[in-house]
Amino acid sequence: MKTIATRTTLLADHFYASLDARLQGMNDGPPVIRLDVGSPDLPPPTSILQALNDSAANPNHHGYQPIKGELALRQAWAGLYKRLHDVTLNPDTEIVTLLGSKEGIFHLSLAVLEAGDVALVPDPAYMTYARGAQFAGAQPVALPLRCENGYLPELDSIPAELLDHTRLLWLNYPNNPTSAVASLDFYQHAVDFARKNSLLVIADSAYTQITFDSFRAPSILEIPGAQEVAIEFNTLSKSHNMAGWRMAVAVGNPQVIKSLGAVQANASSGAFKPVVDAAITALNGDQAWLAERNATYAARRDLLAKRFTALGWEFDLPRGALYFWLRLPFGGITSVDFTNRLLETAHVSLTPGTVFTRSTSASRR
Numbered sequence: 001m002k003t004i005a006t007r008t009t010l011l012a013d014h015f016y017a018s019l020d021a022r023l024q025g026m027n028d029g030p031p032v033i034r035l036d037v038g039s040p041d042l043p044p045p046t047s048i049l050q051a052l053n054d055s056a057a058n059p060n061h062h063g064y065q066p067i068k069g070e071l072a073l074r075q076a077w078a079g080l081y082k083r084l085h086d087v088t089l090n091p092d093t094e095i096v097t098l099l100g101s102k103e104g105i106f107h108l109s110l111a112v113l114e115a116g117d118v119a120l121v122p123d124p125a126y127m128t129y130a131r132g133a134q135f136a137g138a139q140p141v142a143l144p145l146r147c148e149n150g151y152l153p154e155l156d157s158i159p160a161e162l163l164d165h166t167r168l169l170w171l172n173y174p175n176n177p178t179s180a181v182a183s184l185d186f187y188q189h190a191v192d193f194a195r196k197n198s199l200l201v202i203a204d205s206a207y208t209q210i211t212f213d214s215f216r217a218p219s220i221l222e223i224p225g226a227q228e229v230a231i232e233f234n235t236l237s238k239s240h241n242m243a244g245w246r247m248a249v250a251v252g253n254p255q256v257i258k259s260l261g262a263v264q265a266n267a268s269s270g271a272f273k274p275v276v277d278a279a280i281t282a283l284n285g286d287q288a289w290l291a292e293r294n295a296t297y298a299a300r301r302d303l304l305a306k307r308f309t310a311l312g313w314e315f316d317l318p319r320g321a322l323y324f325w326l327r328l329p330f331g332g333i334t335s336v337d338f339t340n341r342l343l344e345t346a347h348v349s350l351t352p353g354t355v356f357t358r359s360t361s362a363s364r365r
């Protein structure tokens with residue numbers, strides 16, 4: 001009997017799922033310092049926790065919730081875009097809430113790609129962009145991010161015959177894993193490029209509220225008319241220290257938001273009402289704590305930078321996101337072997353760079 005769909009073989013080796021299992025097996029040994037995943041270690045402020053508790057105490061708050069997300073929640077996300085980016089969003093047509101952006105990122109490919117389409121995926125990148133495309137029967141094609149270009153893709157050097165088959169272009173700034181940032185000029189170029197080549201550009205903005213040294217991360221939707229060709233993912237996971245809460249959003253082009261909502265309506269139901277209420281508090285409440293939290297991250301960044309410099313390791317000082325993209329300073333060992341050895345001998349867990357590179361093909365087959 002054939003019980004397993006072939007497409008699931010594409011998903012067999014999810015790095016963090018395997019790592020979780022491996023770390024569980026190390027539970028009896030010395031504690032492991034986890035620097036491998038961008039899961040904030042600080043809690044959200046008490047006002048958000050209080051909103052969760054108060055709402056959970058209401059006996060009427062335990063049933064199913066609107067799949068598209070409560071209007072007040074969509075309005076709160078619209079408020080964030082107005083406040084941070086001076087972007088006006090229609091909460092009815094241009095916003096859909098998600099159970100974490102990972103879910104939406106994966107489902108987006110099912111919503112917009114046909115079998116055989118190409119999705120341009122940065123290399124390195126967060127792995128779900130490519131996995132979603134593969135699962136939809138489409139082909140993720142690597143768009144190299146090079147250090148000498150500030151880890152921005154060279155859009156103008158993409159071959160025309162590849163663009164003929166391309167439906168999607170993924171972008172993510174501040175970037176995981178390089179921590180590179182993008183300017184409004186770059187986003188203008190990306191929007192022009194998407195218009196010229198009739199493709200959808202997706203900006204994954206998971207880290208726009210984690211920035212340092214007075215840098216402000218723009219939204220692609222700040223570009224006039226961007227909604228015609230772009231959507232953006234955003235999440236409270238990193239911005240508000242709420243990674244476990246699974247609360248995120250997709251905003252922008254109404255047609256795409258509608259089809260993503262249709263996929264989602266069949267795959268999941270709305271978030272737990274207390275989480276919704278706490279998210280509304282997180283989005284509408286006092287935001288001053290974010291600057292303090294970012295100052296904490298900046299101090300940690302500076303400490304690491306000092307140590308890496310002393311060791312002679314090369315890196316770009318991050319202006320956003322949570323990561324150092326480090327070049328191994330010596331040859332003869334792969335990043336996988338290095339991180340394995342570090343875990344076994346020093347009980348420090350890092351992610352090898354190859355995790356961010358291996359799920360795309362270098363060119364169209």
Ligand SMILES: Cc1ncc(COP(=O)(O)O)c(C=O)c1O
Pocket residue numbers: 038099100101102103126172175176204206234235236237243247248
């Ligand atoms: C670039 C990027 N996008 C999306 C996500 C997923 O975030 P969420 O917790 O909203 O699913 C992550 C998580 O690490 C990420 O690094």
